[in-house]
Amino acid sequence: MPVISQPGNRRALLSHRSNRVIAVARAALAAMFALWVWIAPDQPAWPSPIGYGLLSAYLGFSVFLLRAAWSDWWLDFTLSRPAFLLDCAAFLSAILFTQNAEGEFFSPYFGFFAFLMLAAVLRWSWLAALAAAVALCLGFILITWLLDLGGLAVEYQKLIRRASYMAAVSLMVVWLAVRRGGVVVDVADLPDAGSAELAPGNALHWAMASASASGGALVWQSDEEPWAVLHSAGILGNGHELLPPDDERLLAPLPPALFDLTRQRALEWRESGQLRASGAVRLPAWATRFRLSEGLCLPIRGAEGDGALVLVGIPGLSQDDLALGQAIAAETGRMLDRAKALQDARAAAAARIRTDLARDLHDSVAQSLAGTGFRLAALRKQVAGGEVPLAAIDALAANLRDEQLQLRQMIDSLRQADAPRSQVDLVAALAGMLPGLGEQWGISARLEAGSGPCPMAAARQFHCLQITREAVANAVRHGQANAVTVRLSETGGKPVLEIADNGLGFPAGQVLQPRSIAERAAAMQAQLEVRSNPGDTVVTVTLPAGDRL
Numbered sequence: 001m002p003v004i005s006q007p008g009n010r011r012a013l014l015s016h017r018s019n020r021v022i023a024v025a026r027a028a029l030a031a032m033f034a035l036w037v038w039i040a041p042d043q044p045a046w047p048s049p050i051g052y053g054l055l056s057a058y059l060g061f062s063v064f065l066l067r068a069a070w071s072d073w074w075l076d077f078t079l080s081r082p083a084f085l086l087d088c089a090a091f092l093s094a095i096l097f098t099q100n101a102e103g104e105f106f107s108p109y110f111g112f113f114a115f116l117m118l119a120a121v122l123r124w125s126w127l128a129a130l131a132a133a134v135a136l137c138l139g140f141i142l143i144t145w146l147l148d149l150g151g152l153a154v155e156y157q158k159l160i161r162r163a164s165y166m167a168a169v170s171l172m173v174v175w176l177a178v179r180r181g182g183v184v185v186d187v188a189d190l191p192d193a194g195s196a197e198l199a200p201g202n203a204l205h206w207a208m209a210s211a212s213a214s215g216g217a218l219v220w221q222s223d224e225e226p227w228a229v230l231h232s233a234g235i236l237g238n239g240h241e242l243l244p245p246d247d248e249r250l251l252a253p254l255p256p257a258l259f260d261l262t263r264q265r266a267l268e269w270r271e272s273g274q275l276r277a278s279g280a281v282r283l284p285a286w287a288t289r290f291r292l293s294e295g296l297c298l299p300i301r302g303a304e305g306d307g308a309l310v311l312v313g314i315p316g317l318s319q320d321d322l323a324l325g326q327a328i329a330a331e332t333g334r335m336l337d338r339a340k341a342l343q344d345a346r347a348a349a350a351a352r353i354r355t356d357l358a359r360d361l362h363d364s365v366a367q368s369l370a371g372t373g374f375r376l377a378a379l380r381k382q383v384a385g386g387e388v389p390l391a392a393i394d395a396l397a398a399n400l401r402d403e404q405l406q407l408r409q410m411i412d413s414l415r416q417a418d419a420p421r422s423q424v425d426l427v428a429a430l431a432g433m434l435p436g437l438g439e440q441w442g443i444s445a446r447l448e449a450g451s452g453p454c455p456m457a458a459a460r461q462f463h464c465l466q467i468t469r470e471a472v473a474n475a476v477r478h479g480q481a482n483a484v485t486v487r488l489s490e491t492g493g494k495p496v497l498e499i500a501d502n503g504l505g506f507p508a509g510q511v512l513q514p515r516s517i518a519e520r521a522a523a524m525q526a527q528l529e530v531r532s533n534p535g536d537t538v539v540t541v542t543l544p545a546g547d548r549l
Helices: 018-039 049-071 073-078 080-098 110-123 128-151 156-179 199-211 285-289 320-384 388-414 426-441 460-475 515-523
Strands: 216-222 228-234 239-243 257-260 265-269 275-278 296-299 305-312 422-426 443-450 455-457 483-491 494-501 525-533 536-542
Touching: 018 049, 018 073, 018 080, 018 110, 018 156, 049 073, 049 080, 073 080, 073 216, 073 265, 080 110, 080 426, 110 128, 110 156, 156 443, 199 228, 199 305, 199 320, 216 296, 216 320, 228 296, 257 320, 275 494, 296 320, 296 494, 320 388, 320 426, 320 515, 388 483, 422 426, 422 460, 426 443, 426 460, 426 483, 455 460, 460 515, 460 536, 515 525, 515 536
Parallel strands: 443 483
Antiparallel strands: 216 228, 216 305, 228 239, 257 265, 257 296, 265 275, 296 305, 422 455, 483 494, 494 536, 525 536
């Protein structure tokens, strides 16, 4: 499917101008036909003032249509069907007035026929081309039969051969028309596309560049907002305005249109895909504030809202611009949807980061401060009893240094979110952490890991350590436990982490999964199980096999 627009490049004289291509081809065929008939000694085969008159009239009409294609898109469109019928008549007349008995002058019917097929495809559709092909083939046979009746010996073998060529060309052109994709434009790559506030203005400038327009205006109304945003740029002035909810200038369901306000005429695109000429211009009410003459008015449909786009100052306007404009409007709607989706994704990511950070601070800093409070209360009792617990104070200071190091590691991991993943040993990490936890909470904390090292990704290990911290803190603060055992084993290729304590356990019938621990287990795609009896509470986390984090 060809991309027919490159933003920022000025379009060439005939680029994306099928009406001009058709007009130039028609004029060239008419001129060459007249030239060869004039210089060939045996042409026309049937000399007649009528033949010369028809040829001269067709040449003059071709020049007139050529001028209309360059200067008046309305006239070019309204004359397109009469001109096509005249072209068909010229094709059949070419056969009638150039066929002779010797057959020395090769009739230009193939050139005319190919031109008519391509013109039908460019102007309308493959159905129109197919209908024209059938009519022209029948006309060709009819004209040949009339020549035969008029006394000109017709070689039917040659007739069949030429008719087969015409049929083959027809099928090829129709097939190409069916396969021909719609008009497409480059996918927009906008700066700051993730900002819903900046996206409409950026989209307007992209649309203007894609259509080579010197001015434009865009209104966009998000489904989440009651008001619409109006942006203008280029010769319509650089502006940005919010249209209030009760403003009558908001969106109206209007069809895509190529308009000329000065002459009050427009080409509107029907839902069936056909163009309709209208003697009245229908524009959105908000567009009346601008001094518009002619241009494109295009509705924008998106999953996140609706809008409308007006483009003016497009050089050499034609009906092709309406198809191009609709492709631009469709891509504009998609880019505004992408901007909103990206903004929502960024907001969701920021919310997740805040949640993760709050959970990490709760499981580490908050619990560490709580444990320090427990230790200080015990030290106060010792000091009040006349003791000088220097060893306990030194141990507390060491625990605080360890917690500071843990906090620094957490900060570093946030700063290096894109760093390569590393493998660490969970057994070694737990063995290094549990003695400090035991001292911090004044309990017995031991590790049982008979299966040797347990390597895993650093992010997964971090979750496991924080789960252990939270489980120990809960066991002491809520269960009044004085001993915790952490077991690390493997079942069916899956690492299993168990934190067991001898505390009071949950109240009868109220065994719940601690929120922070449950969130971390879900983040690792792990299975969490909590069972509790007086003197025996166990938190079991079964990790997924393999290293997914």
